[in-house]
Amino acid sequence: MKRRPWKSSLTAIMLGAMIVQGGTAAWAAEPSTPTVAAPSVNYGLTSDIRAAVKSVAVTPTASGTQVAVTVRLYNGGATPNRVPEHELRVQNTDGLTYTLKPSASNKASLQPKEITELVYLASIDSKEIGTIAGLSFVNVDVYSYPKVETTLLTMPANNVWYGGTGSAAMQSIASSQWGQAFTIPGVNSGLTYTTVESSIQNTATGRVAVVTLLATNPGAGRETVPAFRVDVQSEQKNFEGKRTEVAPVILGAGEKAYIHYAIPVDSSVSLTNLLVLSTDTFVPKEGGAATDLATAKLAIQWPKEQGNVAATTYTIGQPIAFDPLTKVIDKSAQVSLMELHVHDNAGDGYKTAVAKFKVTNTGTTPIATPAFLSELVDKQGVSYQGARQTNVTSMMNPGLSYVVSYSYIVPQSEDSDSFALNLLDAQAAAPYTTTIAALKTDVQTEGSSSTISLYPFDVTFNDITTNMQYAAGAYTYRLKLDLTITQKENVVVDNNFSKLRFEVVDGLGRVVGSKDAALTGVNKLTSGKTSLDASSVSADQFTSPYTVNVYETVDTPTGTAKRLVKVIK
Structure with a gap:
């Protein structure tokens, strides 16, 4: 069968090599040449309808093997065209043939210039399917006796995904390095993608690998990021991912956007590869639940270091x-x-x-x-x-x-x-x-000078003394301060700003009194001399000398955080 390329108007299918930013940081990257799949080879199914193989996947199941195929059709004619009646069959290298069932969602006709995808599936109670060599559209005339079969089109099956974690499975798909731009083989899209960040995050339900991709539209028109999946893989197991974005991601010409995938993984697992998979849905004609199909298209080596955004x-x-x-x-x-x-x-x-x-x-x-x-x-x-x-x-x-x-x-x-x-x-x-x-x-070190920085304030301790008094079975402490306080201009501080805490510590290291003082508000500390009454603790004795520890305190959801800014003896 003679073959020719898609018409030039379908530029989204012709995936050319483009320069995309990718490297050490998601927003400041080195140029790289993307890993680009060759344009899908297409064949004439009729005089107007062209066909190309999007994906072929052979996946082991508990009882045998699942074979899934997706074929893309394009009506290049000027009028609506009906898809010829057919069965889809796959052949292995040993000459065995398997017939796949069509999805109930497959279209029976195409409008002019329309592209559609036909999905097929077969569940076979055998684990010895062998290597898939090709697939065929076959018209079966069941009204003839004996029945007449006519092969409408035969296409080779390239880049078949044999699901699994072994080296044979990896050799059946393209590979790329972390941070290198890529396109998704067989997917009807001109967008390119770059892996920019990975991390393992712990949640209440377990560990999750989070992967960020930078999607870029190098074309001249708007395009929606197609549905595809990102999984991760260890030596023994695959872990399925899910895109965190719920709404469609639409990119204008030259526009970029991030898409993210969350992938639950086992504890302490060592990840080896990132898998990029095209996704389809098979709807059984006899009723029942739809089946989600995924075909690995690209393997990317998992980075040795998390984060991937260089500090x-x-x-x-x-x-x-x-x-x-x-x-x-x-x-x-x-x-x-x-x-x-x-x-x-x-x-x-x-x-x-x-x-x-x-x-x-x-x-x-x-x-x-x-x-x-x-x-x-x-x-x-x-x-x-x-x-x-x-x-x-x-x-x-x-x-x-x-x-x-x-x-x-x-x-x-x-x-x-x-x-x-x-x-x-x-x-x-x-x-x-x-x-x-x-x-x-x-990390900044606390200076030994009398001035401390509490941005936007500079506080100078000109003098500080501590007096102790005993009454009603308790000791109280009065701090006499002589301060110089300056504030940077055009910096707003309010009651949310951090405070100073003065802790009086006796000779045995016990905190015997404390007082919080604000740098904002009505009763704020000001330049000049002031006195503070430190709250007391019950004690029947005390030991001198006294030390005053000065802290900056910040109220956080987990409690009060303290920073020791000065020790006055």
Whole structure:
């Protein structure tokens, strides 16, 4: 049978090689040449209808083998054309033939220039199907005796997917490297994709592998991301994924967008491959539930390191470069990390890290305060989830900056002097997270000077004294402070801002009095001399000398986080 290519108007089927951004970071990538499937070879079924093989899958089942085939048809004529009456049969290399059942959803006719896909399925009680060599459309005239069979079209079966985890299964499909752009063989789409991030996330129901793909439309028209599936694979098992986006993802010419897949995996499993699979649905004519079919088209080696978004060296106070495709950060919002400290919590058994961000509205209208999450990752790859301060201003006015703090509980053994700080989007792949910025920065050390930084405040302790009094069986303590407080301009602070906590510690290391003081509000600390009454604890003795520990405290959903900023003896 003579073959010729699809008509030029069907540019979506002709998948050409294109340059796509892909590399170490989802939003700042190196150019790469995509892994591109050759255009589907098509054959004449009638004078107007062309046929091509989309997918062939041979999958083992509990009782035998399932054979699934999807064929794409195109009506190149100027009038509607009926699909010829036919059976679909597959032949193996030993000459055996198997007849597949058509899906009830298969179309019987095509409008001019219309493309459709016909789905076929057979469940065979045998595990010895062999290697599929080709498939045929056969017209069977059951009204003739003996019946007359006419072969309408025979096509070779290339790139058959033999479901499984072995090397033979992998050799039957194309392969690609992580971060390299690719197209999906056999799928009627001109879009290209790049793997940009993977992570293993723990949930209440178990571990989930979360994969992010960057979809790019290099064409001249709008196109919808087709239905396809992404699975992951270990040496012994396949794990089925599901796209987190429910609504269709539509890309205009030159547009890019992320799509995400969540894949539940077993505990402590070692993943080897990412599988990209085309999907179809078979509807039995005799009734019953529809069957979802999936055919692996591409295998991508699972990355050795999670995250895949390289942390860039960052200087405290500089604007953070976010993924430009994120919707969590408004285009008018400028975010800078102003402080990162780690300190011991005496008596609590752990350390606390505190990161403080300045968020500025550089636009001309109010915008929502960015609701990103964060995590710290040490040099060994151990990550610590951040807790955002409990109350945050919901809207930001133009020309002003606002302060948002995050705290991290880390073990006493954590001694890293630098961390990767990942800022996360909890909306794009909800309920899972994706990375929108990754910074590598050093931990700041508390200075020995009399001035401490509590951005946007600088507090200088000119003098501090402690007086003890005893009355009614309890000791009370009065702190006399002489402070100089300055504040950066155009930085808004309100009652949500962190506070100072003064703890009086006696010679035995016991906290014998404490007092919280705000830097905002009616009774805020001000420059000059002031006195604070520390709350007392019942004790029948005390031991001098006294030490005053000064903490910055932040209210978070997990409790009050403390940062030791100064020790006064």
